[in-house]
Amino acid sequence: MRKSTVAIVGRPNVGKSTIFNRLVGERISIVEDVPGVTRDRIYSQAEWLTTSFNLIDTGGIELGDEPLLVQMREQADVAIREADVIIFIVNGREGITAADEEVAKILYKSNKPVVLAVNKVDNPEMRENVYEFYSLGFGEPYPISGTHGLGLGDMLDDVVGHFPTLESEEKDKDTIYFSLIGRPNVGKSSLVNAILNEERVIVSNIAGTTRDAIDTPFKRDDQDYIIIDTAGMRKRGKIYESTERYSILRALKAIERSDVVLTLIDAEEGIIEQDKKIAGYAHQAGKAIVIVVNKWDTVESDEKAMKEFEEKVRAHFPFLDYAPIVFLSALTKKRTHKLIPEVKRVSENHALRVETNVLNDVVMDAVAMNPTPTMNGKRLKILYTTQVAVKPPAFVVFVNDPELMHFSYERFLENRIRDAFGFEGTPIKIFARRRS
Numbered sequence: 001m002r003k004s005t006v007a008i009v010g011r012p013n014v015g016k017s018t019i020f021n022r023l024v025g026e027r028i029s030i031v032e033d034v035p036g037v038t039r040d041r042i043y044s045q046a047e048w049l050t051t052s053f054n055l056i057d058t059g060g061i062e063l064g065d066e067p068l069l070v071q072m073r074e075q076a077d078v079a080i081r082e083a084d085v086i087i088f089i090v091n092g093r094e095g096i097t098a099a100d101e102e103v104a105k106i107l108y109k110s111n112k113p114v115v116l117a118v119n120k121v122d123n124p125e126m127r128e129n130v131y132e133f134y135s136l137g138f139g140e141p142y143p144i145s146g147t148h149g150l151g152l153g154d155m156l157d158d159v160v161g162h163f164p165t166l167e168s169e170e171k172d173k174d175t176i177y178f179s180l181i182g183r184p185n186v187g188k189s190s191l192v193n194a195i196l197n198e199e200r201v202i203v204s205n206i207a208g209t210t211r212d213a214i215d216t217p218f219k220r221d222d223q224d225y226i227i228i229d230t231a232g233m234r235k236r237g238k239i240y241e242s243t244e245r246y247s248i249l250r251a252l253k254a255i256e257r258s259d260v261v262l263t264l265i266d267a268e269e270g271i272i273e274q275d276k277k278i279a280g281y282a283h284q285a286g287k288a289i290v291i292v293v294n295k296w297d298t299v300e301s302d303e304k305a306m307k308e309f310e311e312k313v314r315a316h317f318p319f320l321d322y323a324p325i326v327f328l329s330a331l332t333k334k335r336t337h338k339l340i341p342e343v344k345r346v347s348e349n350h351a352l353r354v355e356t357n358v359l360n361d362v363v364m365d366a367v368a369m370n371p372t373p374t375m376n377g378k379r380l381k382i383l384y385t386t387q388v389a390v391k392p393p394a395f396v397v398f399v400n401d402p403e404l405m406h407f408s409y410e411r412f413l414e415n416r417i418r419d420a421f422g423f424e425g426t427p428i429k430i431f432a433r434r435r436s
């Protein structure tokens with residue numbers, strides 16, 4: 001997984017260097033009111049939400065005293081060659097110039113996504129200035145102000161949206177993908193660090209990034225894992241206004257890509273409504289789940305306290321009755337070593353496929369033990385059962401009439417299947433179908 005690269009292009013004095021500085025977050029290059037000013041740096045790292053990327057300011061590419069158009073052509077070529085996405089900057093105070101059109105022509109010919117930004121739109125009244133730039137042919141122009149830091153968020157959403165994602169790369173089926181979810185301050189970042197700092201974990205590289213999260217691959221006991229980290233983000237992103245909306249979106253995206261989701265609860269603060277909502281997402285997505293009770297160091301940690309807390313968890317999360325609970329402390333590292341083996345175990349259950357004949361024996365034994373329900377004098381008949389999917393395991397029960405499959409009987413079958421095959425940590429799905 002490689003980092004994406006963004007290049008800024010545009011004629012001199014439109015504000016490339018100013019915007020480069022903004023995105024990099026430090027004042028590292030010289031900005032003067034002179035076209036073609038020398039820059040300290042033209043290449044740096046920038047971050048947006050959880051995505052870090054490489055940023056190139058092509059305005060800093062020096063070509064001696066070549067004519068303007070030659071310089072610009074060269075800069076655009078560099079951008080096309082190096083970048084995954086190009087930010088094309090124009091000046092909202094000056095309108096379209098011949099040089100803008102020249103750059104546009106070169107960018108058309110590339111297959112790279114181009115995001116058009118109209119700079120120096122320092123106040124809302126000036127927003128009307130952007131309309132003429134539609135004619136450059138790069139879709140909606142983003143009004144921005146480099147000096148005031150306005151409009152950059154919307155522009156960056158678009159830029160990052162064009163990055164190649166992990167989904168478009170191949171997901172390794174032997175690797176276990178997992179994420180940590182939970183409300184702010186529950187200890188997600190601390191736990192990610194604790195996991196990665198553990199002795200027997202070998203972090204292979206931390207280069208991989210996707211648009212919503214930072215992926216860290218590591219190996220433990222010959223098993224490959226990837227932590228999809230949505231945590232640390234919130235602490236950055238100065239220019240970003242509505243972090244809450246995005247933190248939910250990011251969590252959902254991370255859940256989507258995970259095999260296993262660790263749902264964190266704060267032992268010190270107890271369980272609140274928000275915890276249930278967050279855990280509900282993971283359950284609905286059909287992911288394997290481990291409930292992690294973090295900050296256990298803050299609680300009197302005897303067997304009795306654990307038992308009591310477990311009962312509380314079970315009462316608050318009845319829909320997660322299949323999920324194992326791990327009590328630990330990311331701070332003192334107590335019992336954190338138990339977590340990865342648990343992730344592996346539930347992940348295996350999540351991907352488990354059972355043999356059809358054994359499955360049918362289990363279902364028929366269940367029926368013998370607890371006769372099928374009747375409705376209006378008609379009895380449910382189970383003909384046979386088959387597993388149709390994994391991740392999560394799904395079963396189709398072929399019956400005489402699906403209407404007769406009462407919820408409580410379905411639940412009974414689920415429990416019998418769980419008892420027989422040990423699907424701990426994973427939701428399983430059962431569908432009744434009429435035999436055709």
Ligand code: GDP
Nearest residue numbers: 012013014015016017018032033120145146147
């Ligand atoms: P570059 O040559 O494209 O890299 O442009 P610079 O970043 O060096 O900026 C050229 C001039 O435009 C400098 O005087 C900046 O202060 C000014 N400038 C940059 N962004 C803005 C902006 O958003 N609004 C205004 N009013 N001036 C800007």
Ligand code: GDP
Nearest residue numbers: 184185186187188189190231294295329330331
């Ligand atoms: P996040 O917002 O979910 O990523 O939470 P952080 O990892 O940033 O942790 C929030 C706060 O809880 C920090 O002050 C941590 O030091 C603290 N913290 C995290 N884990 C533990 C723990 O196991 N025990 C205690 N006592 N504090 C913890």
